[in-house]
Amino acid sequence: MSALFEPYRLRSVTVPNRIWMSPMCQYSAEGSGPETGAPGDWHLAHYGARAGGGTGLILVEATAVSPEGRISPGDLGLWNDRQTAAFRRITSFLKEQGTVPGVQLAHAGRKASTDAPWRGGAPVGPDALGWQPVAPSPLPFDEGHPVPDELTVDGIRQVVRDFAAATRRAREAGFEVLEIHGAHGYLIGEFLSPHSNHRTDAYGGSFENRTRFAVEVVDAVRDVWPEELPLLFRVSATDWLTENPEDAREGWTADDTVRFAAVLKEHGVDLLDVSTGGNAPKARIPTGPGYQVPFAERVRTETGLAVAAVGEITGPDQAAKIIENQQADAVLIGRELLRDPYFARRAAQALGGEVAAPVQYHRAV
Numbered sequence: 001m002s003a004l005f006e007p008y009r010l011r012s013v014t015v016p017n018r019i020w021m022s023p024m025c026q027y028s029a030e031g032s033g034p035e036t037g038a039p040g041d042w043h044l045a046h047y048g049a050r051a052g053g054g055t056g057l058i059l060v061e062a063t064a065v066s067p068e069g070r071i072s073p074g075d076l077g078l079w080n081d082r083q084t085a086a087f088r089r090i091t092s093f094l095k096e097q098g099t100v101p102g103v104q105l106a107h108a109g110r111k112a113s114t115d116a117p118w119r120g121g122a123p124v125g126p127d128a129l130g131w132q133p134v135a136p137s138p139l140p141f142d143e144g145h146p147v148p149d150e151l152t153v154d155g156i157r158q159v160v161r162d163f164a165a166a167t168r169r170a171r172e173a174g175f176e177v178l179e180i181h182g183a184h185g186y187l188i189g190e191f192l193s194p195h196s197n198h199r200t201d202a203y204g205g206s207f208e209n210r211t212r213f214a215v216e217v218v219d220a221v222r223d224v225w226p227e228e229l230p231l232l233f234r235v236s237a238t239d240w241l242t243e244n245p246e247d248a249r250e251g252w253t254a255d256d257t258v259r260f261a262a263v264l265k266e267h268g269v270d271l272l273d274v275s276t277g278g279n280a281p282k283a284r285i286p287t288g289p290g291y292q293v294p295f296a297e298r299v300r301t302e303t304g305l306a307v308a309a310v311g312e313i314t315g316p317d318q319a320a321k322i323i324e325n326q327q328a329d330a331v332l333i334g335r336e337l338l339r340d341p342y343f344a345r346r347a348a349q350a351l352g353g354e355v356a357a358p359v360q361y362h363r364a365v
Contacts, residue, residue: 037077
């Protein structure tokens with residue numbers, strides 16, 4: 001049997017296989033205004049289908065720690081009781097199918113207050129339920145985006161408290177794995193990179209200063225997240241700026257990621273979810289099958305921290321080789337799971353493995 005179907009243990013949690021679902025926003029929360037953010041029928045059906053398909057761990061999409069931390073007015077959140085209660089029926093259903101429920105907590109920073117992708121994804125203002133974004137520095141993400149408010153030190157401390165409060169709610173909602181979103185040019189990633197962080201105080205300049213906010217969030221989350229439950233961190237291993245000789249802009253690098261991974265390990269992070277990009281809109285990214293896997297492999301080799309690989313992983317053989325070649329401890333599948341909720345079951349059939357299947361479907365296994 002392929003190692004892709006071997007269980008994987010993180011602290012007290014055993015994930016039944018190495019095929020995991022990446023967080024992918026659905027922009028479909030119920031309600032409107034700052035009291036929105038609750039998952040509804042769409043989310044139950046969406047995540048339930050992937051659980052029924054045998055996915056070992058499902059990381060629910062970027063879930064904002066505060067109203068202003070949403071990417072769009074349709075994003076999920078964990079800042080009120082209604083949201084917490086609505087998540088419980090989803091986590092309960094996933095567990096019934098043998099899937100481990102996880103959630104990614106996030107703050108969108110300067111990329112907040114945008115429309116859903118199918119409506120163009122452009123920034124939205126108060127007339128469309130939008131709000132003023134915040135960031136480490138008053139630098140817009142791209143042309144046509146608003147200049148964000150620079151977070152004060154008190155504002156930074158409030159965001160740290162928001163992450164801790166959302167973590168408590170995540171546990172109340174029944175999640176067993178927590179991931180902090182530090183990638184793709186959202187708030188934590190904005191602090192990490194000199195491309196988006198031009199501060200001159202204790203949160204800008206040196207590597208230690210630029211990583212300070214991320215470490216404070218990790219510490220605050222780890223303090224309230226149960227010791228026996230695993231904590232993941234998603235990082236963009238590179239801004240794809242310094243890798244291109246024709247692009248002289250300064251950015252976050254693969255070397256920075258390896259150094260940062262060692263710090264995160266010391267602060268109680270159990271696994272690094274290694275992605276890339278998202279912080280510089282015009283960066284040139286050489287995409288292709290498994291193009292981000294080498295970044296995960298390097299972190300695993302040089303730090304000993306467990307990693308999950310992502311990025312154009314679309315076939316069972318490809319996924320299995322990543323695990324068997326010890327490039328990663330798990331694969332996080334994104335778009336392919338949107339195309340095929342039963343990817344894990346299809347992979348098991350192709351490779352002679354086994355994944356959980358609902359008893360109602362056993363006649364077809």
